[in-house]
Amino acid sequence: MSRLASLPLRWNAQGLLPAVVQDAETGQVLMVAWMNEEALRRTLETGETWFWSRSRQALWHKGATSGHVQRVREVRVDCDADTLLVLVDPAGPACHTGHQSCFYRSWGAFTGEAGEEQGSAAAQWEAEPPERRRVLDRLFAVIESRKENPPPGSYTARLFAAGEDEIIKKVGEEAVEVILAAKGQGDQRLIEELADLVYHSLVLLAARGLTLEELEAELRRRFRPSG
Structure with a gap:
């Protein structure tokens, strides 16, 4: 308890503080929940998030049922000492709906109008940059690293050394492989060939000096909705 007692916290009249939970790697806000002293103590001791349910009047361990626990990297206190920021590595979606973040609905970009239940496609892209984008970011970072510092024996480095025409040829070959897989080689084979096509397309992107951000833009x- 010494660690908890040393924090200059200003609990509300119910003995609670709001806790904003944020993905430590992407910066995405995942959820907001309440903590009492016991929830904070368990969070600090176990390294996973615990909260206080005002409706059930009980402690709850995030992910205890779903397996989507939140492993805590750091707990911060705001300047007024009445709000917590919990930086976590999430093991799955934070929202009970299956969305990565509870903040998946958009009110609209300064329009004053509420969006659809799921938000527009553009709003979902912005609000939910989840694991799939993180994987692409990491993959592209590795590809760029192979371009700048080619290690011996690297297939990616050999592609860059062969030149842009060879990379373009490989993209074409992989596109044909995708078509053939889609025509009757099974779903798993199609997934594998699509992964190859995405990979070689990213190599071409890097070879041209373009960025993943430009593709995302x-x-x-x-x-964006038309009109």
């Missing part, structure tokens, strides 16, 4: 533009 074009996808966002296409997601």
Whole structure:
């Protein structure tokens, strides 16, 4: 309890503090819940988030049932000492709906109008940059690293050394493989060939000096509703 007692916290009249939970890696706000002293103590001791349910009047361990626990990296206190920020590594979606973040609905971009239940496609792209985008970010970072510092024996480094024409040829070959897989080689084979196509397309992107952000910007533009 010494660690908890040393925190200059200003609990509300019910003995609670709001806790904002944020993905430590992406910065995405995942959820907001309440903590009492016992929930905070368990969070600090176990390294996973615990909260206080005002409706059930009981402690709850995030992810105890679903397996979507939140492993705590750091707990911060705001300047007024009445709000907590909990930086976590989430093991799954934070929201009971299955969304990565509870904040998946958009009120609209300064329009004053509430969005649809799921938000527009563009709003979902912005509000939910989840694991799939994180994987692409990491993959592209590795590809760029192979371009700048080619290690011996690296297939990606060999592609860059062969030149842009060879990379373009590989993209074409992989596109054909996707078509053939889709025509009767089974779903798993199709997934594998699509992964190869995405990978070689990202190699081409890096070879041309383009960035993943430029590709994402074009996808966002296409997601915007017309008119």
